[in-house]
Amino acid sequence: MASKYIALPKGVSEQDFDAALDEYRAILGAENVYVDDLYLAAYSKIMIPDADANHTPSAAIAPASVEEVQRCIAVCNTYKVPVWPISTGRNLGYGSAAPGSRGQVVMDLRRMNKIIEVDADLGTALVEPGVTYQQLYDYLQEHKIPLWLSCPAPSSIAGPLGNTVDRGVGYTPYGEHFMFSCGMEVVMPTGEILKTGMGGLANSNTAQVFKWGYGPYLDGIFTQSNFGVVTKLGLWLMPAPPAFKPFVIRYPDETDVGDIVETIRPLRMAMIIPNAIVISHALWELGTQLKRADWYQGTDSIPDDIVKELTRKKKVGVWNVYCGLYGSPEQIEVNWAIVQGAIKASGKGEIFTAEQVGDDRAFKYRAELMQGKMTTAEFGLYNWRGGGGSAWFAPVSQARGSESVKQLALAKKILTKYNFDYVAEFIVGWRDMHHIIDLLYDRTNPEQLKAAHACFDELLDAFTKAGYGTYRVNTAFMDKVADSYGAVKKDVNQKIKRALDPNGIIAPGKSGIWN
Structure with a gap:
């Protein structure tokens, strides 16, 4: 019935x-x-x-x-x-x-959208789940608090608690968001309230400044999991630096990606460049502004020669490397000389500053992200192909040029097989590198929907076989990714789930964790 x-x-x-x-x-x-x-x-x-x-x-x-x-x-x-x-x-x-x-x-x-506290001296905040980055940004501006946020690309409409708990990242020196969180309040499946770290101590005033507390560190088990409902999160915010210098390095050839990573990794590891470095492909760069059909009417993957033509007409690189320098003017001057020397020694790439690019939309959007300012420019990607289909594929590798070359070739081979475009960026953390691919397709077309599912499935299979783990995945493929990390990890997660949530009521299946 x-x-x-x-x-x-x-x-x-x-x-x-x-x-x-x-x-x-x-x-x-x-x-x-x-x-x-x-x-x-x-x-x-x-x-x-x-x-x-x-x-x-x-x-x-x-x-x-x-x-x-x-x-x-x-x-x-x-x-x-x-x-x-x-x-x-x-x-x-x-x-x-x-x-x-x-x-x-x-x-x-x-x-539940209260900003409970912002400590301007210690650079901390305590927020509820419904607080958006825009709301927190406006609060800092209204109260003239000289602190910067770190936010993901769809900044204004997303929220710091949800993004951090799903281990999202941003583009400032505080861009590894979970690393810069401190203290949680969690409603457990029993209804009890757990306060992690120093928060469990009566009259504690250190819950947002010291992460560890006493005994096992528990905050991590409430990220990408279904062990409880996080209702408050402490954040560390970045003191506004005296000066900030964004810049972009443009490269003309797709084959340059290996040299790019080898050039910038030492600068990132030495904290000469202190924020996550974005290596944006031309189709990501231009896809936020253009529609595919205006430049190519074929149903197959957009050809490389069309991409090259687009880069010439729009004056962007096939690869566009976005970085920022932070600190006093004197510090920036020293580090700027080091960066310029490294690029010159590599023999590849051309550096452009804000003054040189002028009113460049892509540069403006990236510079705003590197300052923790609000922008929704990245949603322009959904106009590239149209039809409302998008799935993020996010494998991780070592920050080595050879790894970027392997991943680029593997991804393009599979995307081309299913007639999808390579719309992607590499993000160099410290020693790791995220390869973020937006699988864009027309969700109103049943054939493309079927092909996108098969393509994503094959991307996971091929990258996993090559030893590249996925760090975040959409809800349709959570079980598959959980399986890729091995039976022991899956079993441990399940045992924790059964111990904490015997009725299996909180988000069954989240991250492949079932009761």
Whole structure:
């Protein structure tokens, strides 16, 4: 018999779900419990290459306080209803706000949007899940607090808690976000509240300044996991430097990528360049501004000669390396001389400063990111091909030129096989390198949707076989990536899950972790 709901939680009867919803309404108010198709549309839309039906929620609930989260978790335990917590739900290329599997109730934490504290002297902040980067940025500006954020590319609409808990990254010297977090408050599956690090100490005033506390360090197990609901997060913010000098190094040939990495890695490791270095391919650079159909009408991958033509016309490199120098004018002058010397010695690349590029849209967007300013320019990529399809592929390698050459060849081979474009960038951390590929496709075209799924699957297979682990993945491929890290790790994760969440109510399947 058909249910009156668009989906039911797995193993939950309609009668029990009715009762659970009544209890949610009693806790949150009917206006904060959503079951109608119209309201659930915002929690159902995905861009990843998977069937919508696999990620259809049964309902959504929106608590406004830690106490309401606790009470909702108690209801979940009573009726064995699974919940999928989200902060701002802007994880677009990884699954958006939709649950990882059909029938889960989305626990939308956007109403929990308090900036609890910002300490201007110590450079710390304490925020709730619904706080966006734009909100925190505006707070700093309004109160004239000389601290900078580090944010991901879709900065203004995303949130620091959600991004950090999913181990996202940014573009300032504080760009490894989890490294620069300090202290969590977590609602456990039992409803109990855990305060990590120094936070568990009565009257503590060091929860946001000392990460470790006493005994095992627990914060990490609440990242990319389903062991609890993080309701507060401490952040370290960067003191605004006296001076900042952004620049771009442009390279004319795709084969230059190996030399690029070998040239810049020593500068990054020595902290001459203190922020994550972005090596942006031309199609990423131009895809934020242009539409593919205006330059190429073929259904296959865009040919390399067309890409070269585009770079000449638009005056960008095939590779565009974005960096920043931070500190006093005197420090920057010294480091600028070192950078220029390294580029000159390499015999490749041409450096451009802000003054030289003028009103260049791509440079402006990158310079803003390297200062922690708000921008949504990267969403222009979704106009490149159109059709609303996007899946981020994110393998990690050593920061070696030889690794970038191998990964480039492997990625282009597979993308070309399925008629997709290489829209990508390498990001050099310290000793690691993230290779971020945006698999863009027309989601309204059933053939492209099928091809995108097969392409992503083959990318995972090929890169895993080559020893390149994926550090984040969309909700359709979480199990596959979890399997790639070995049976022992998967078993340990499952044992922790069963110990902490015996009813398996929090985000079943998140990161391949099942009860």
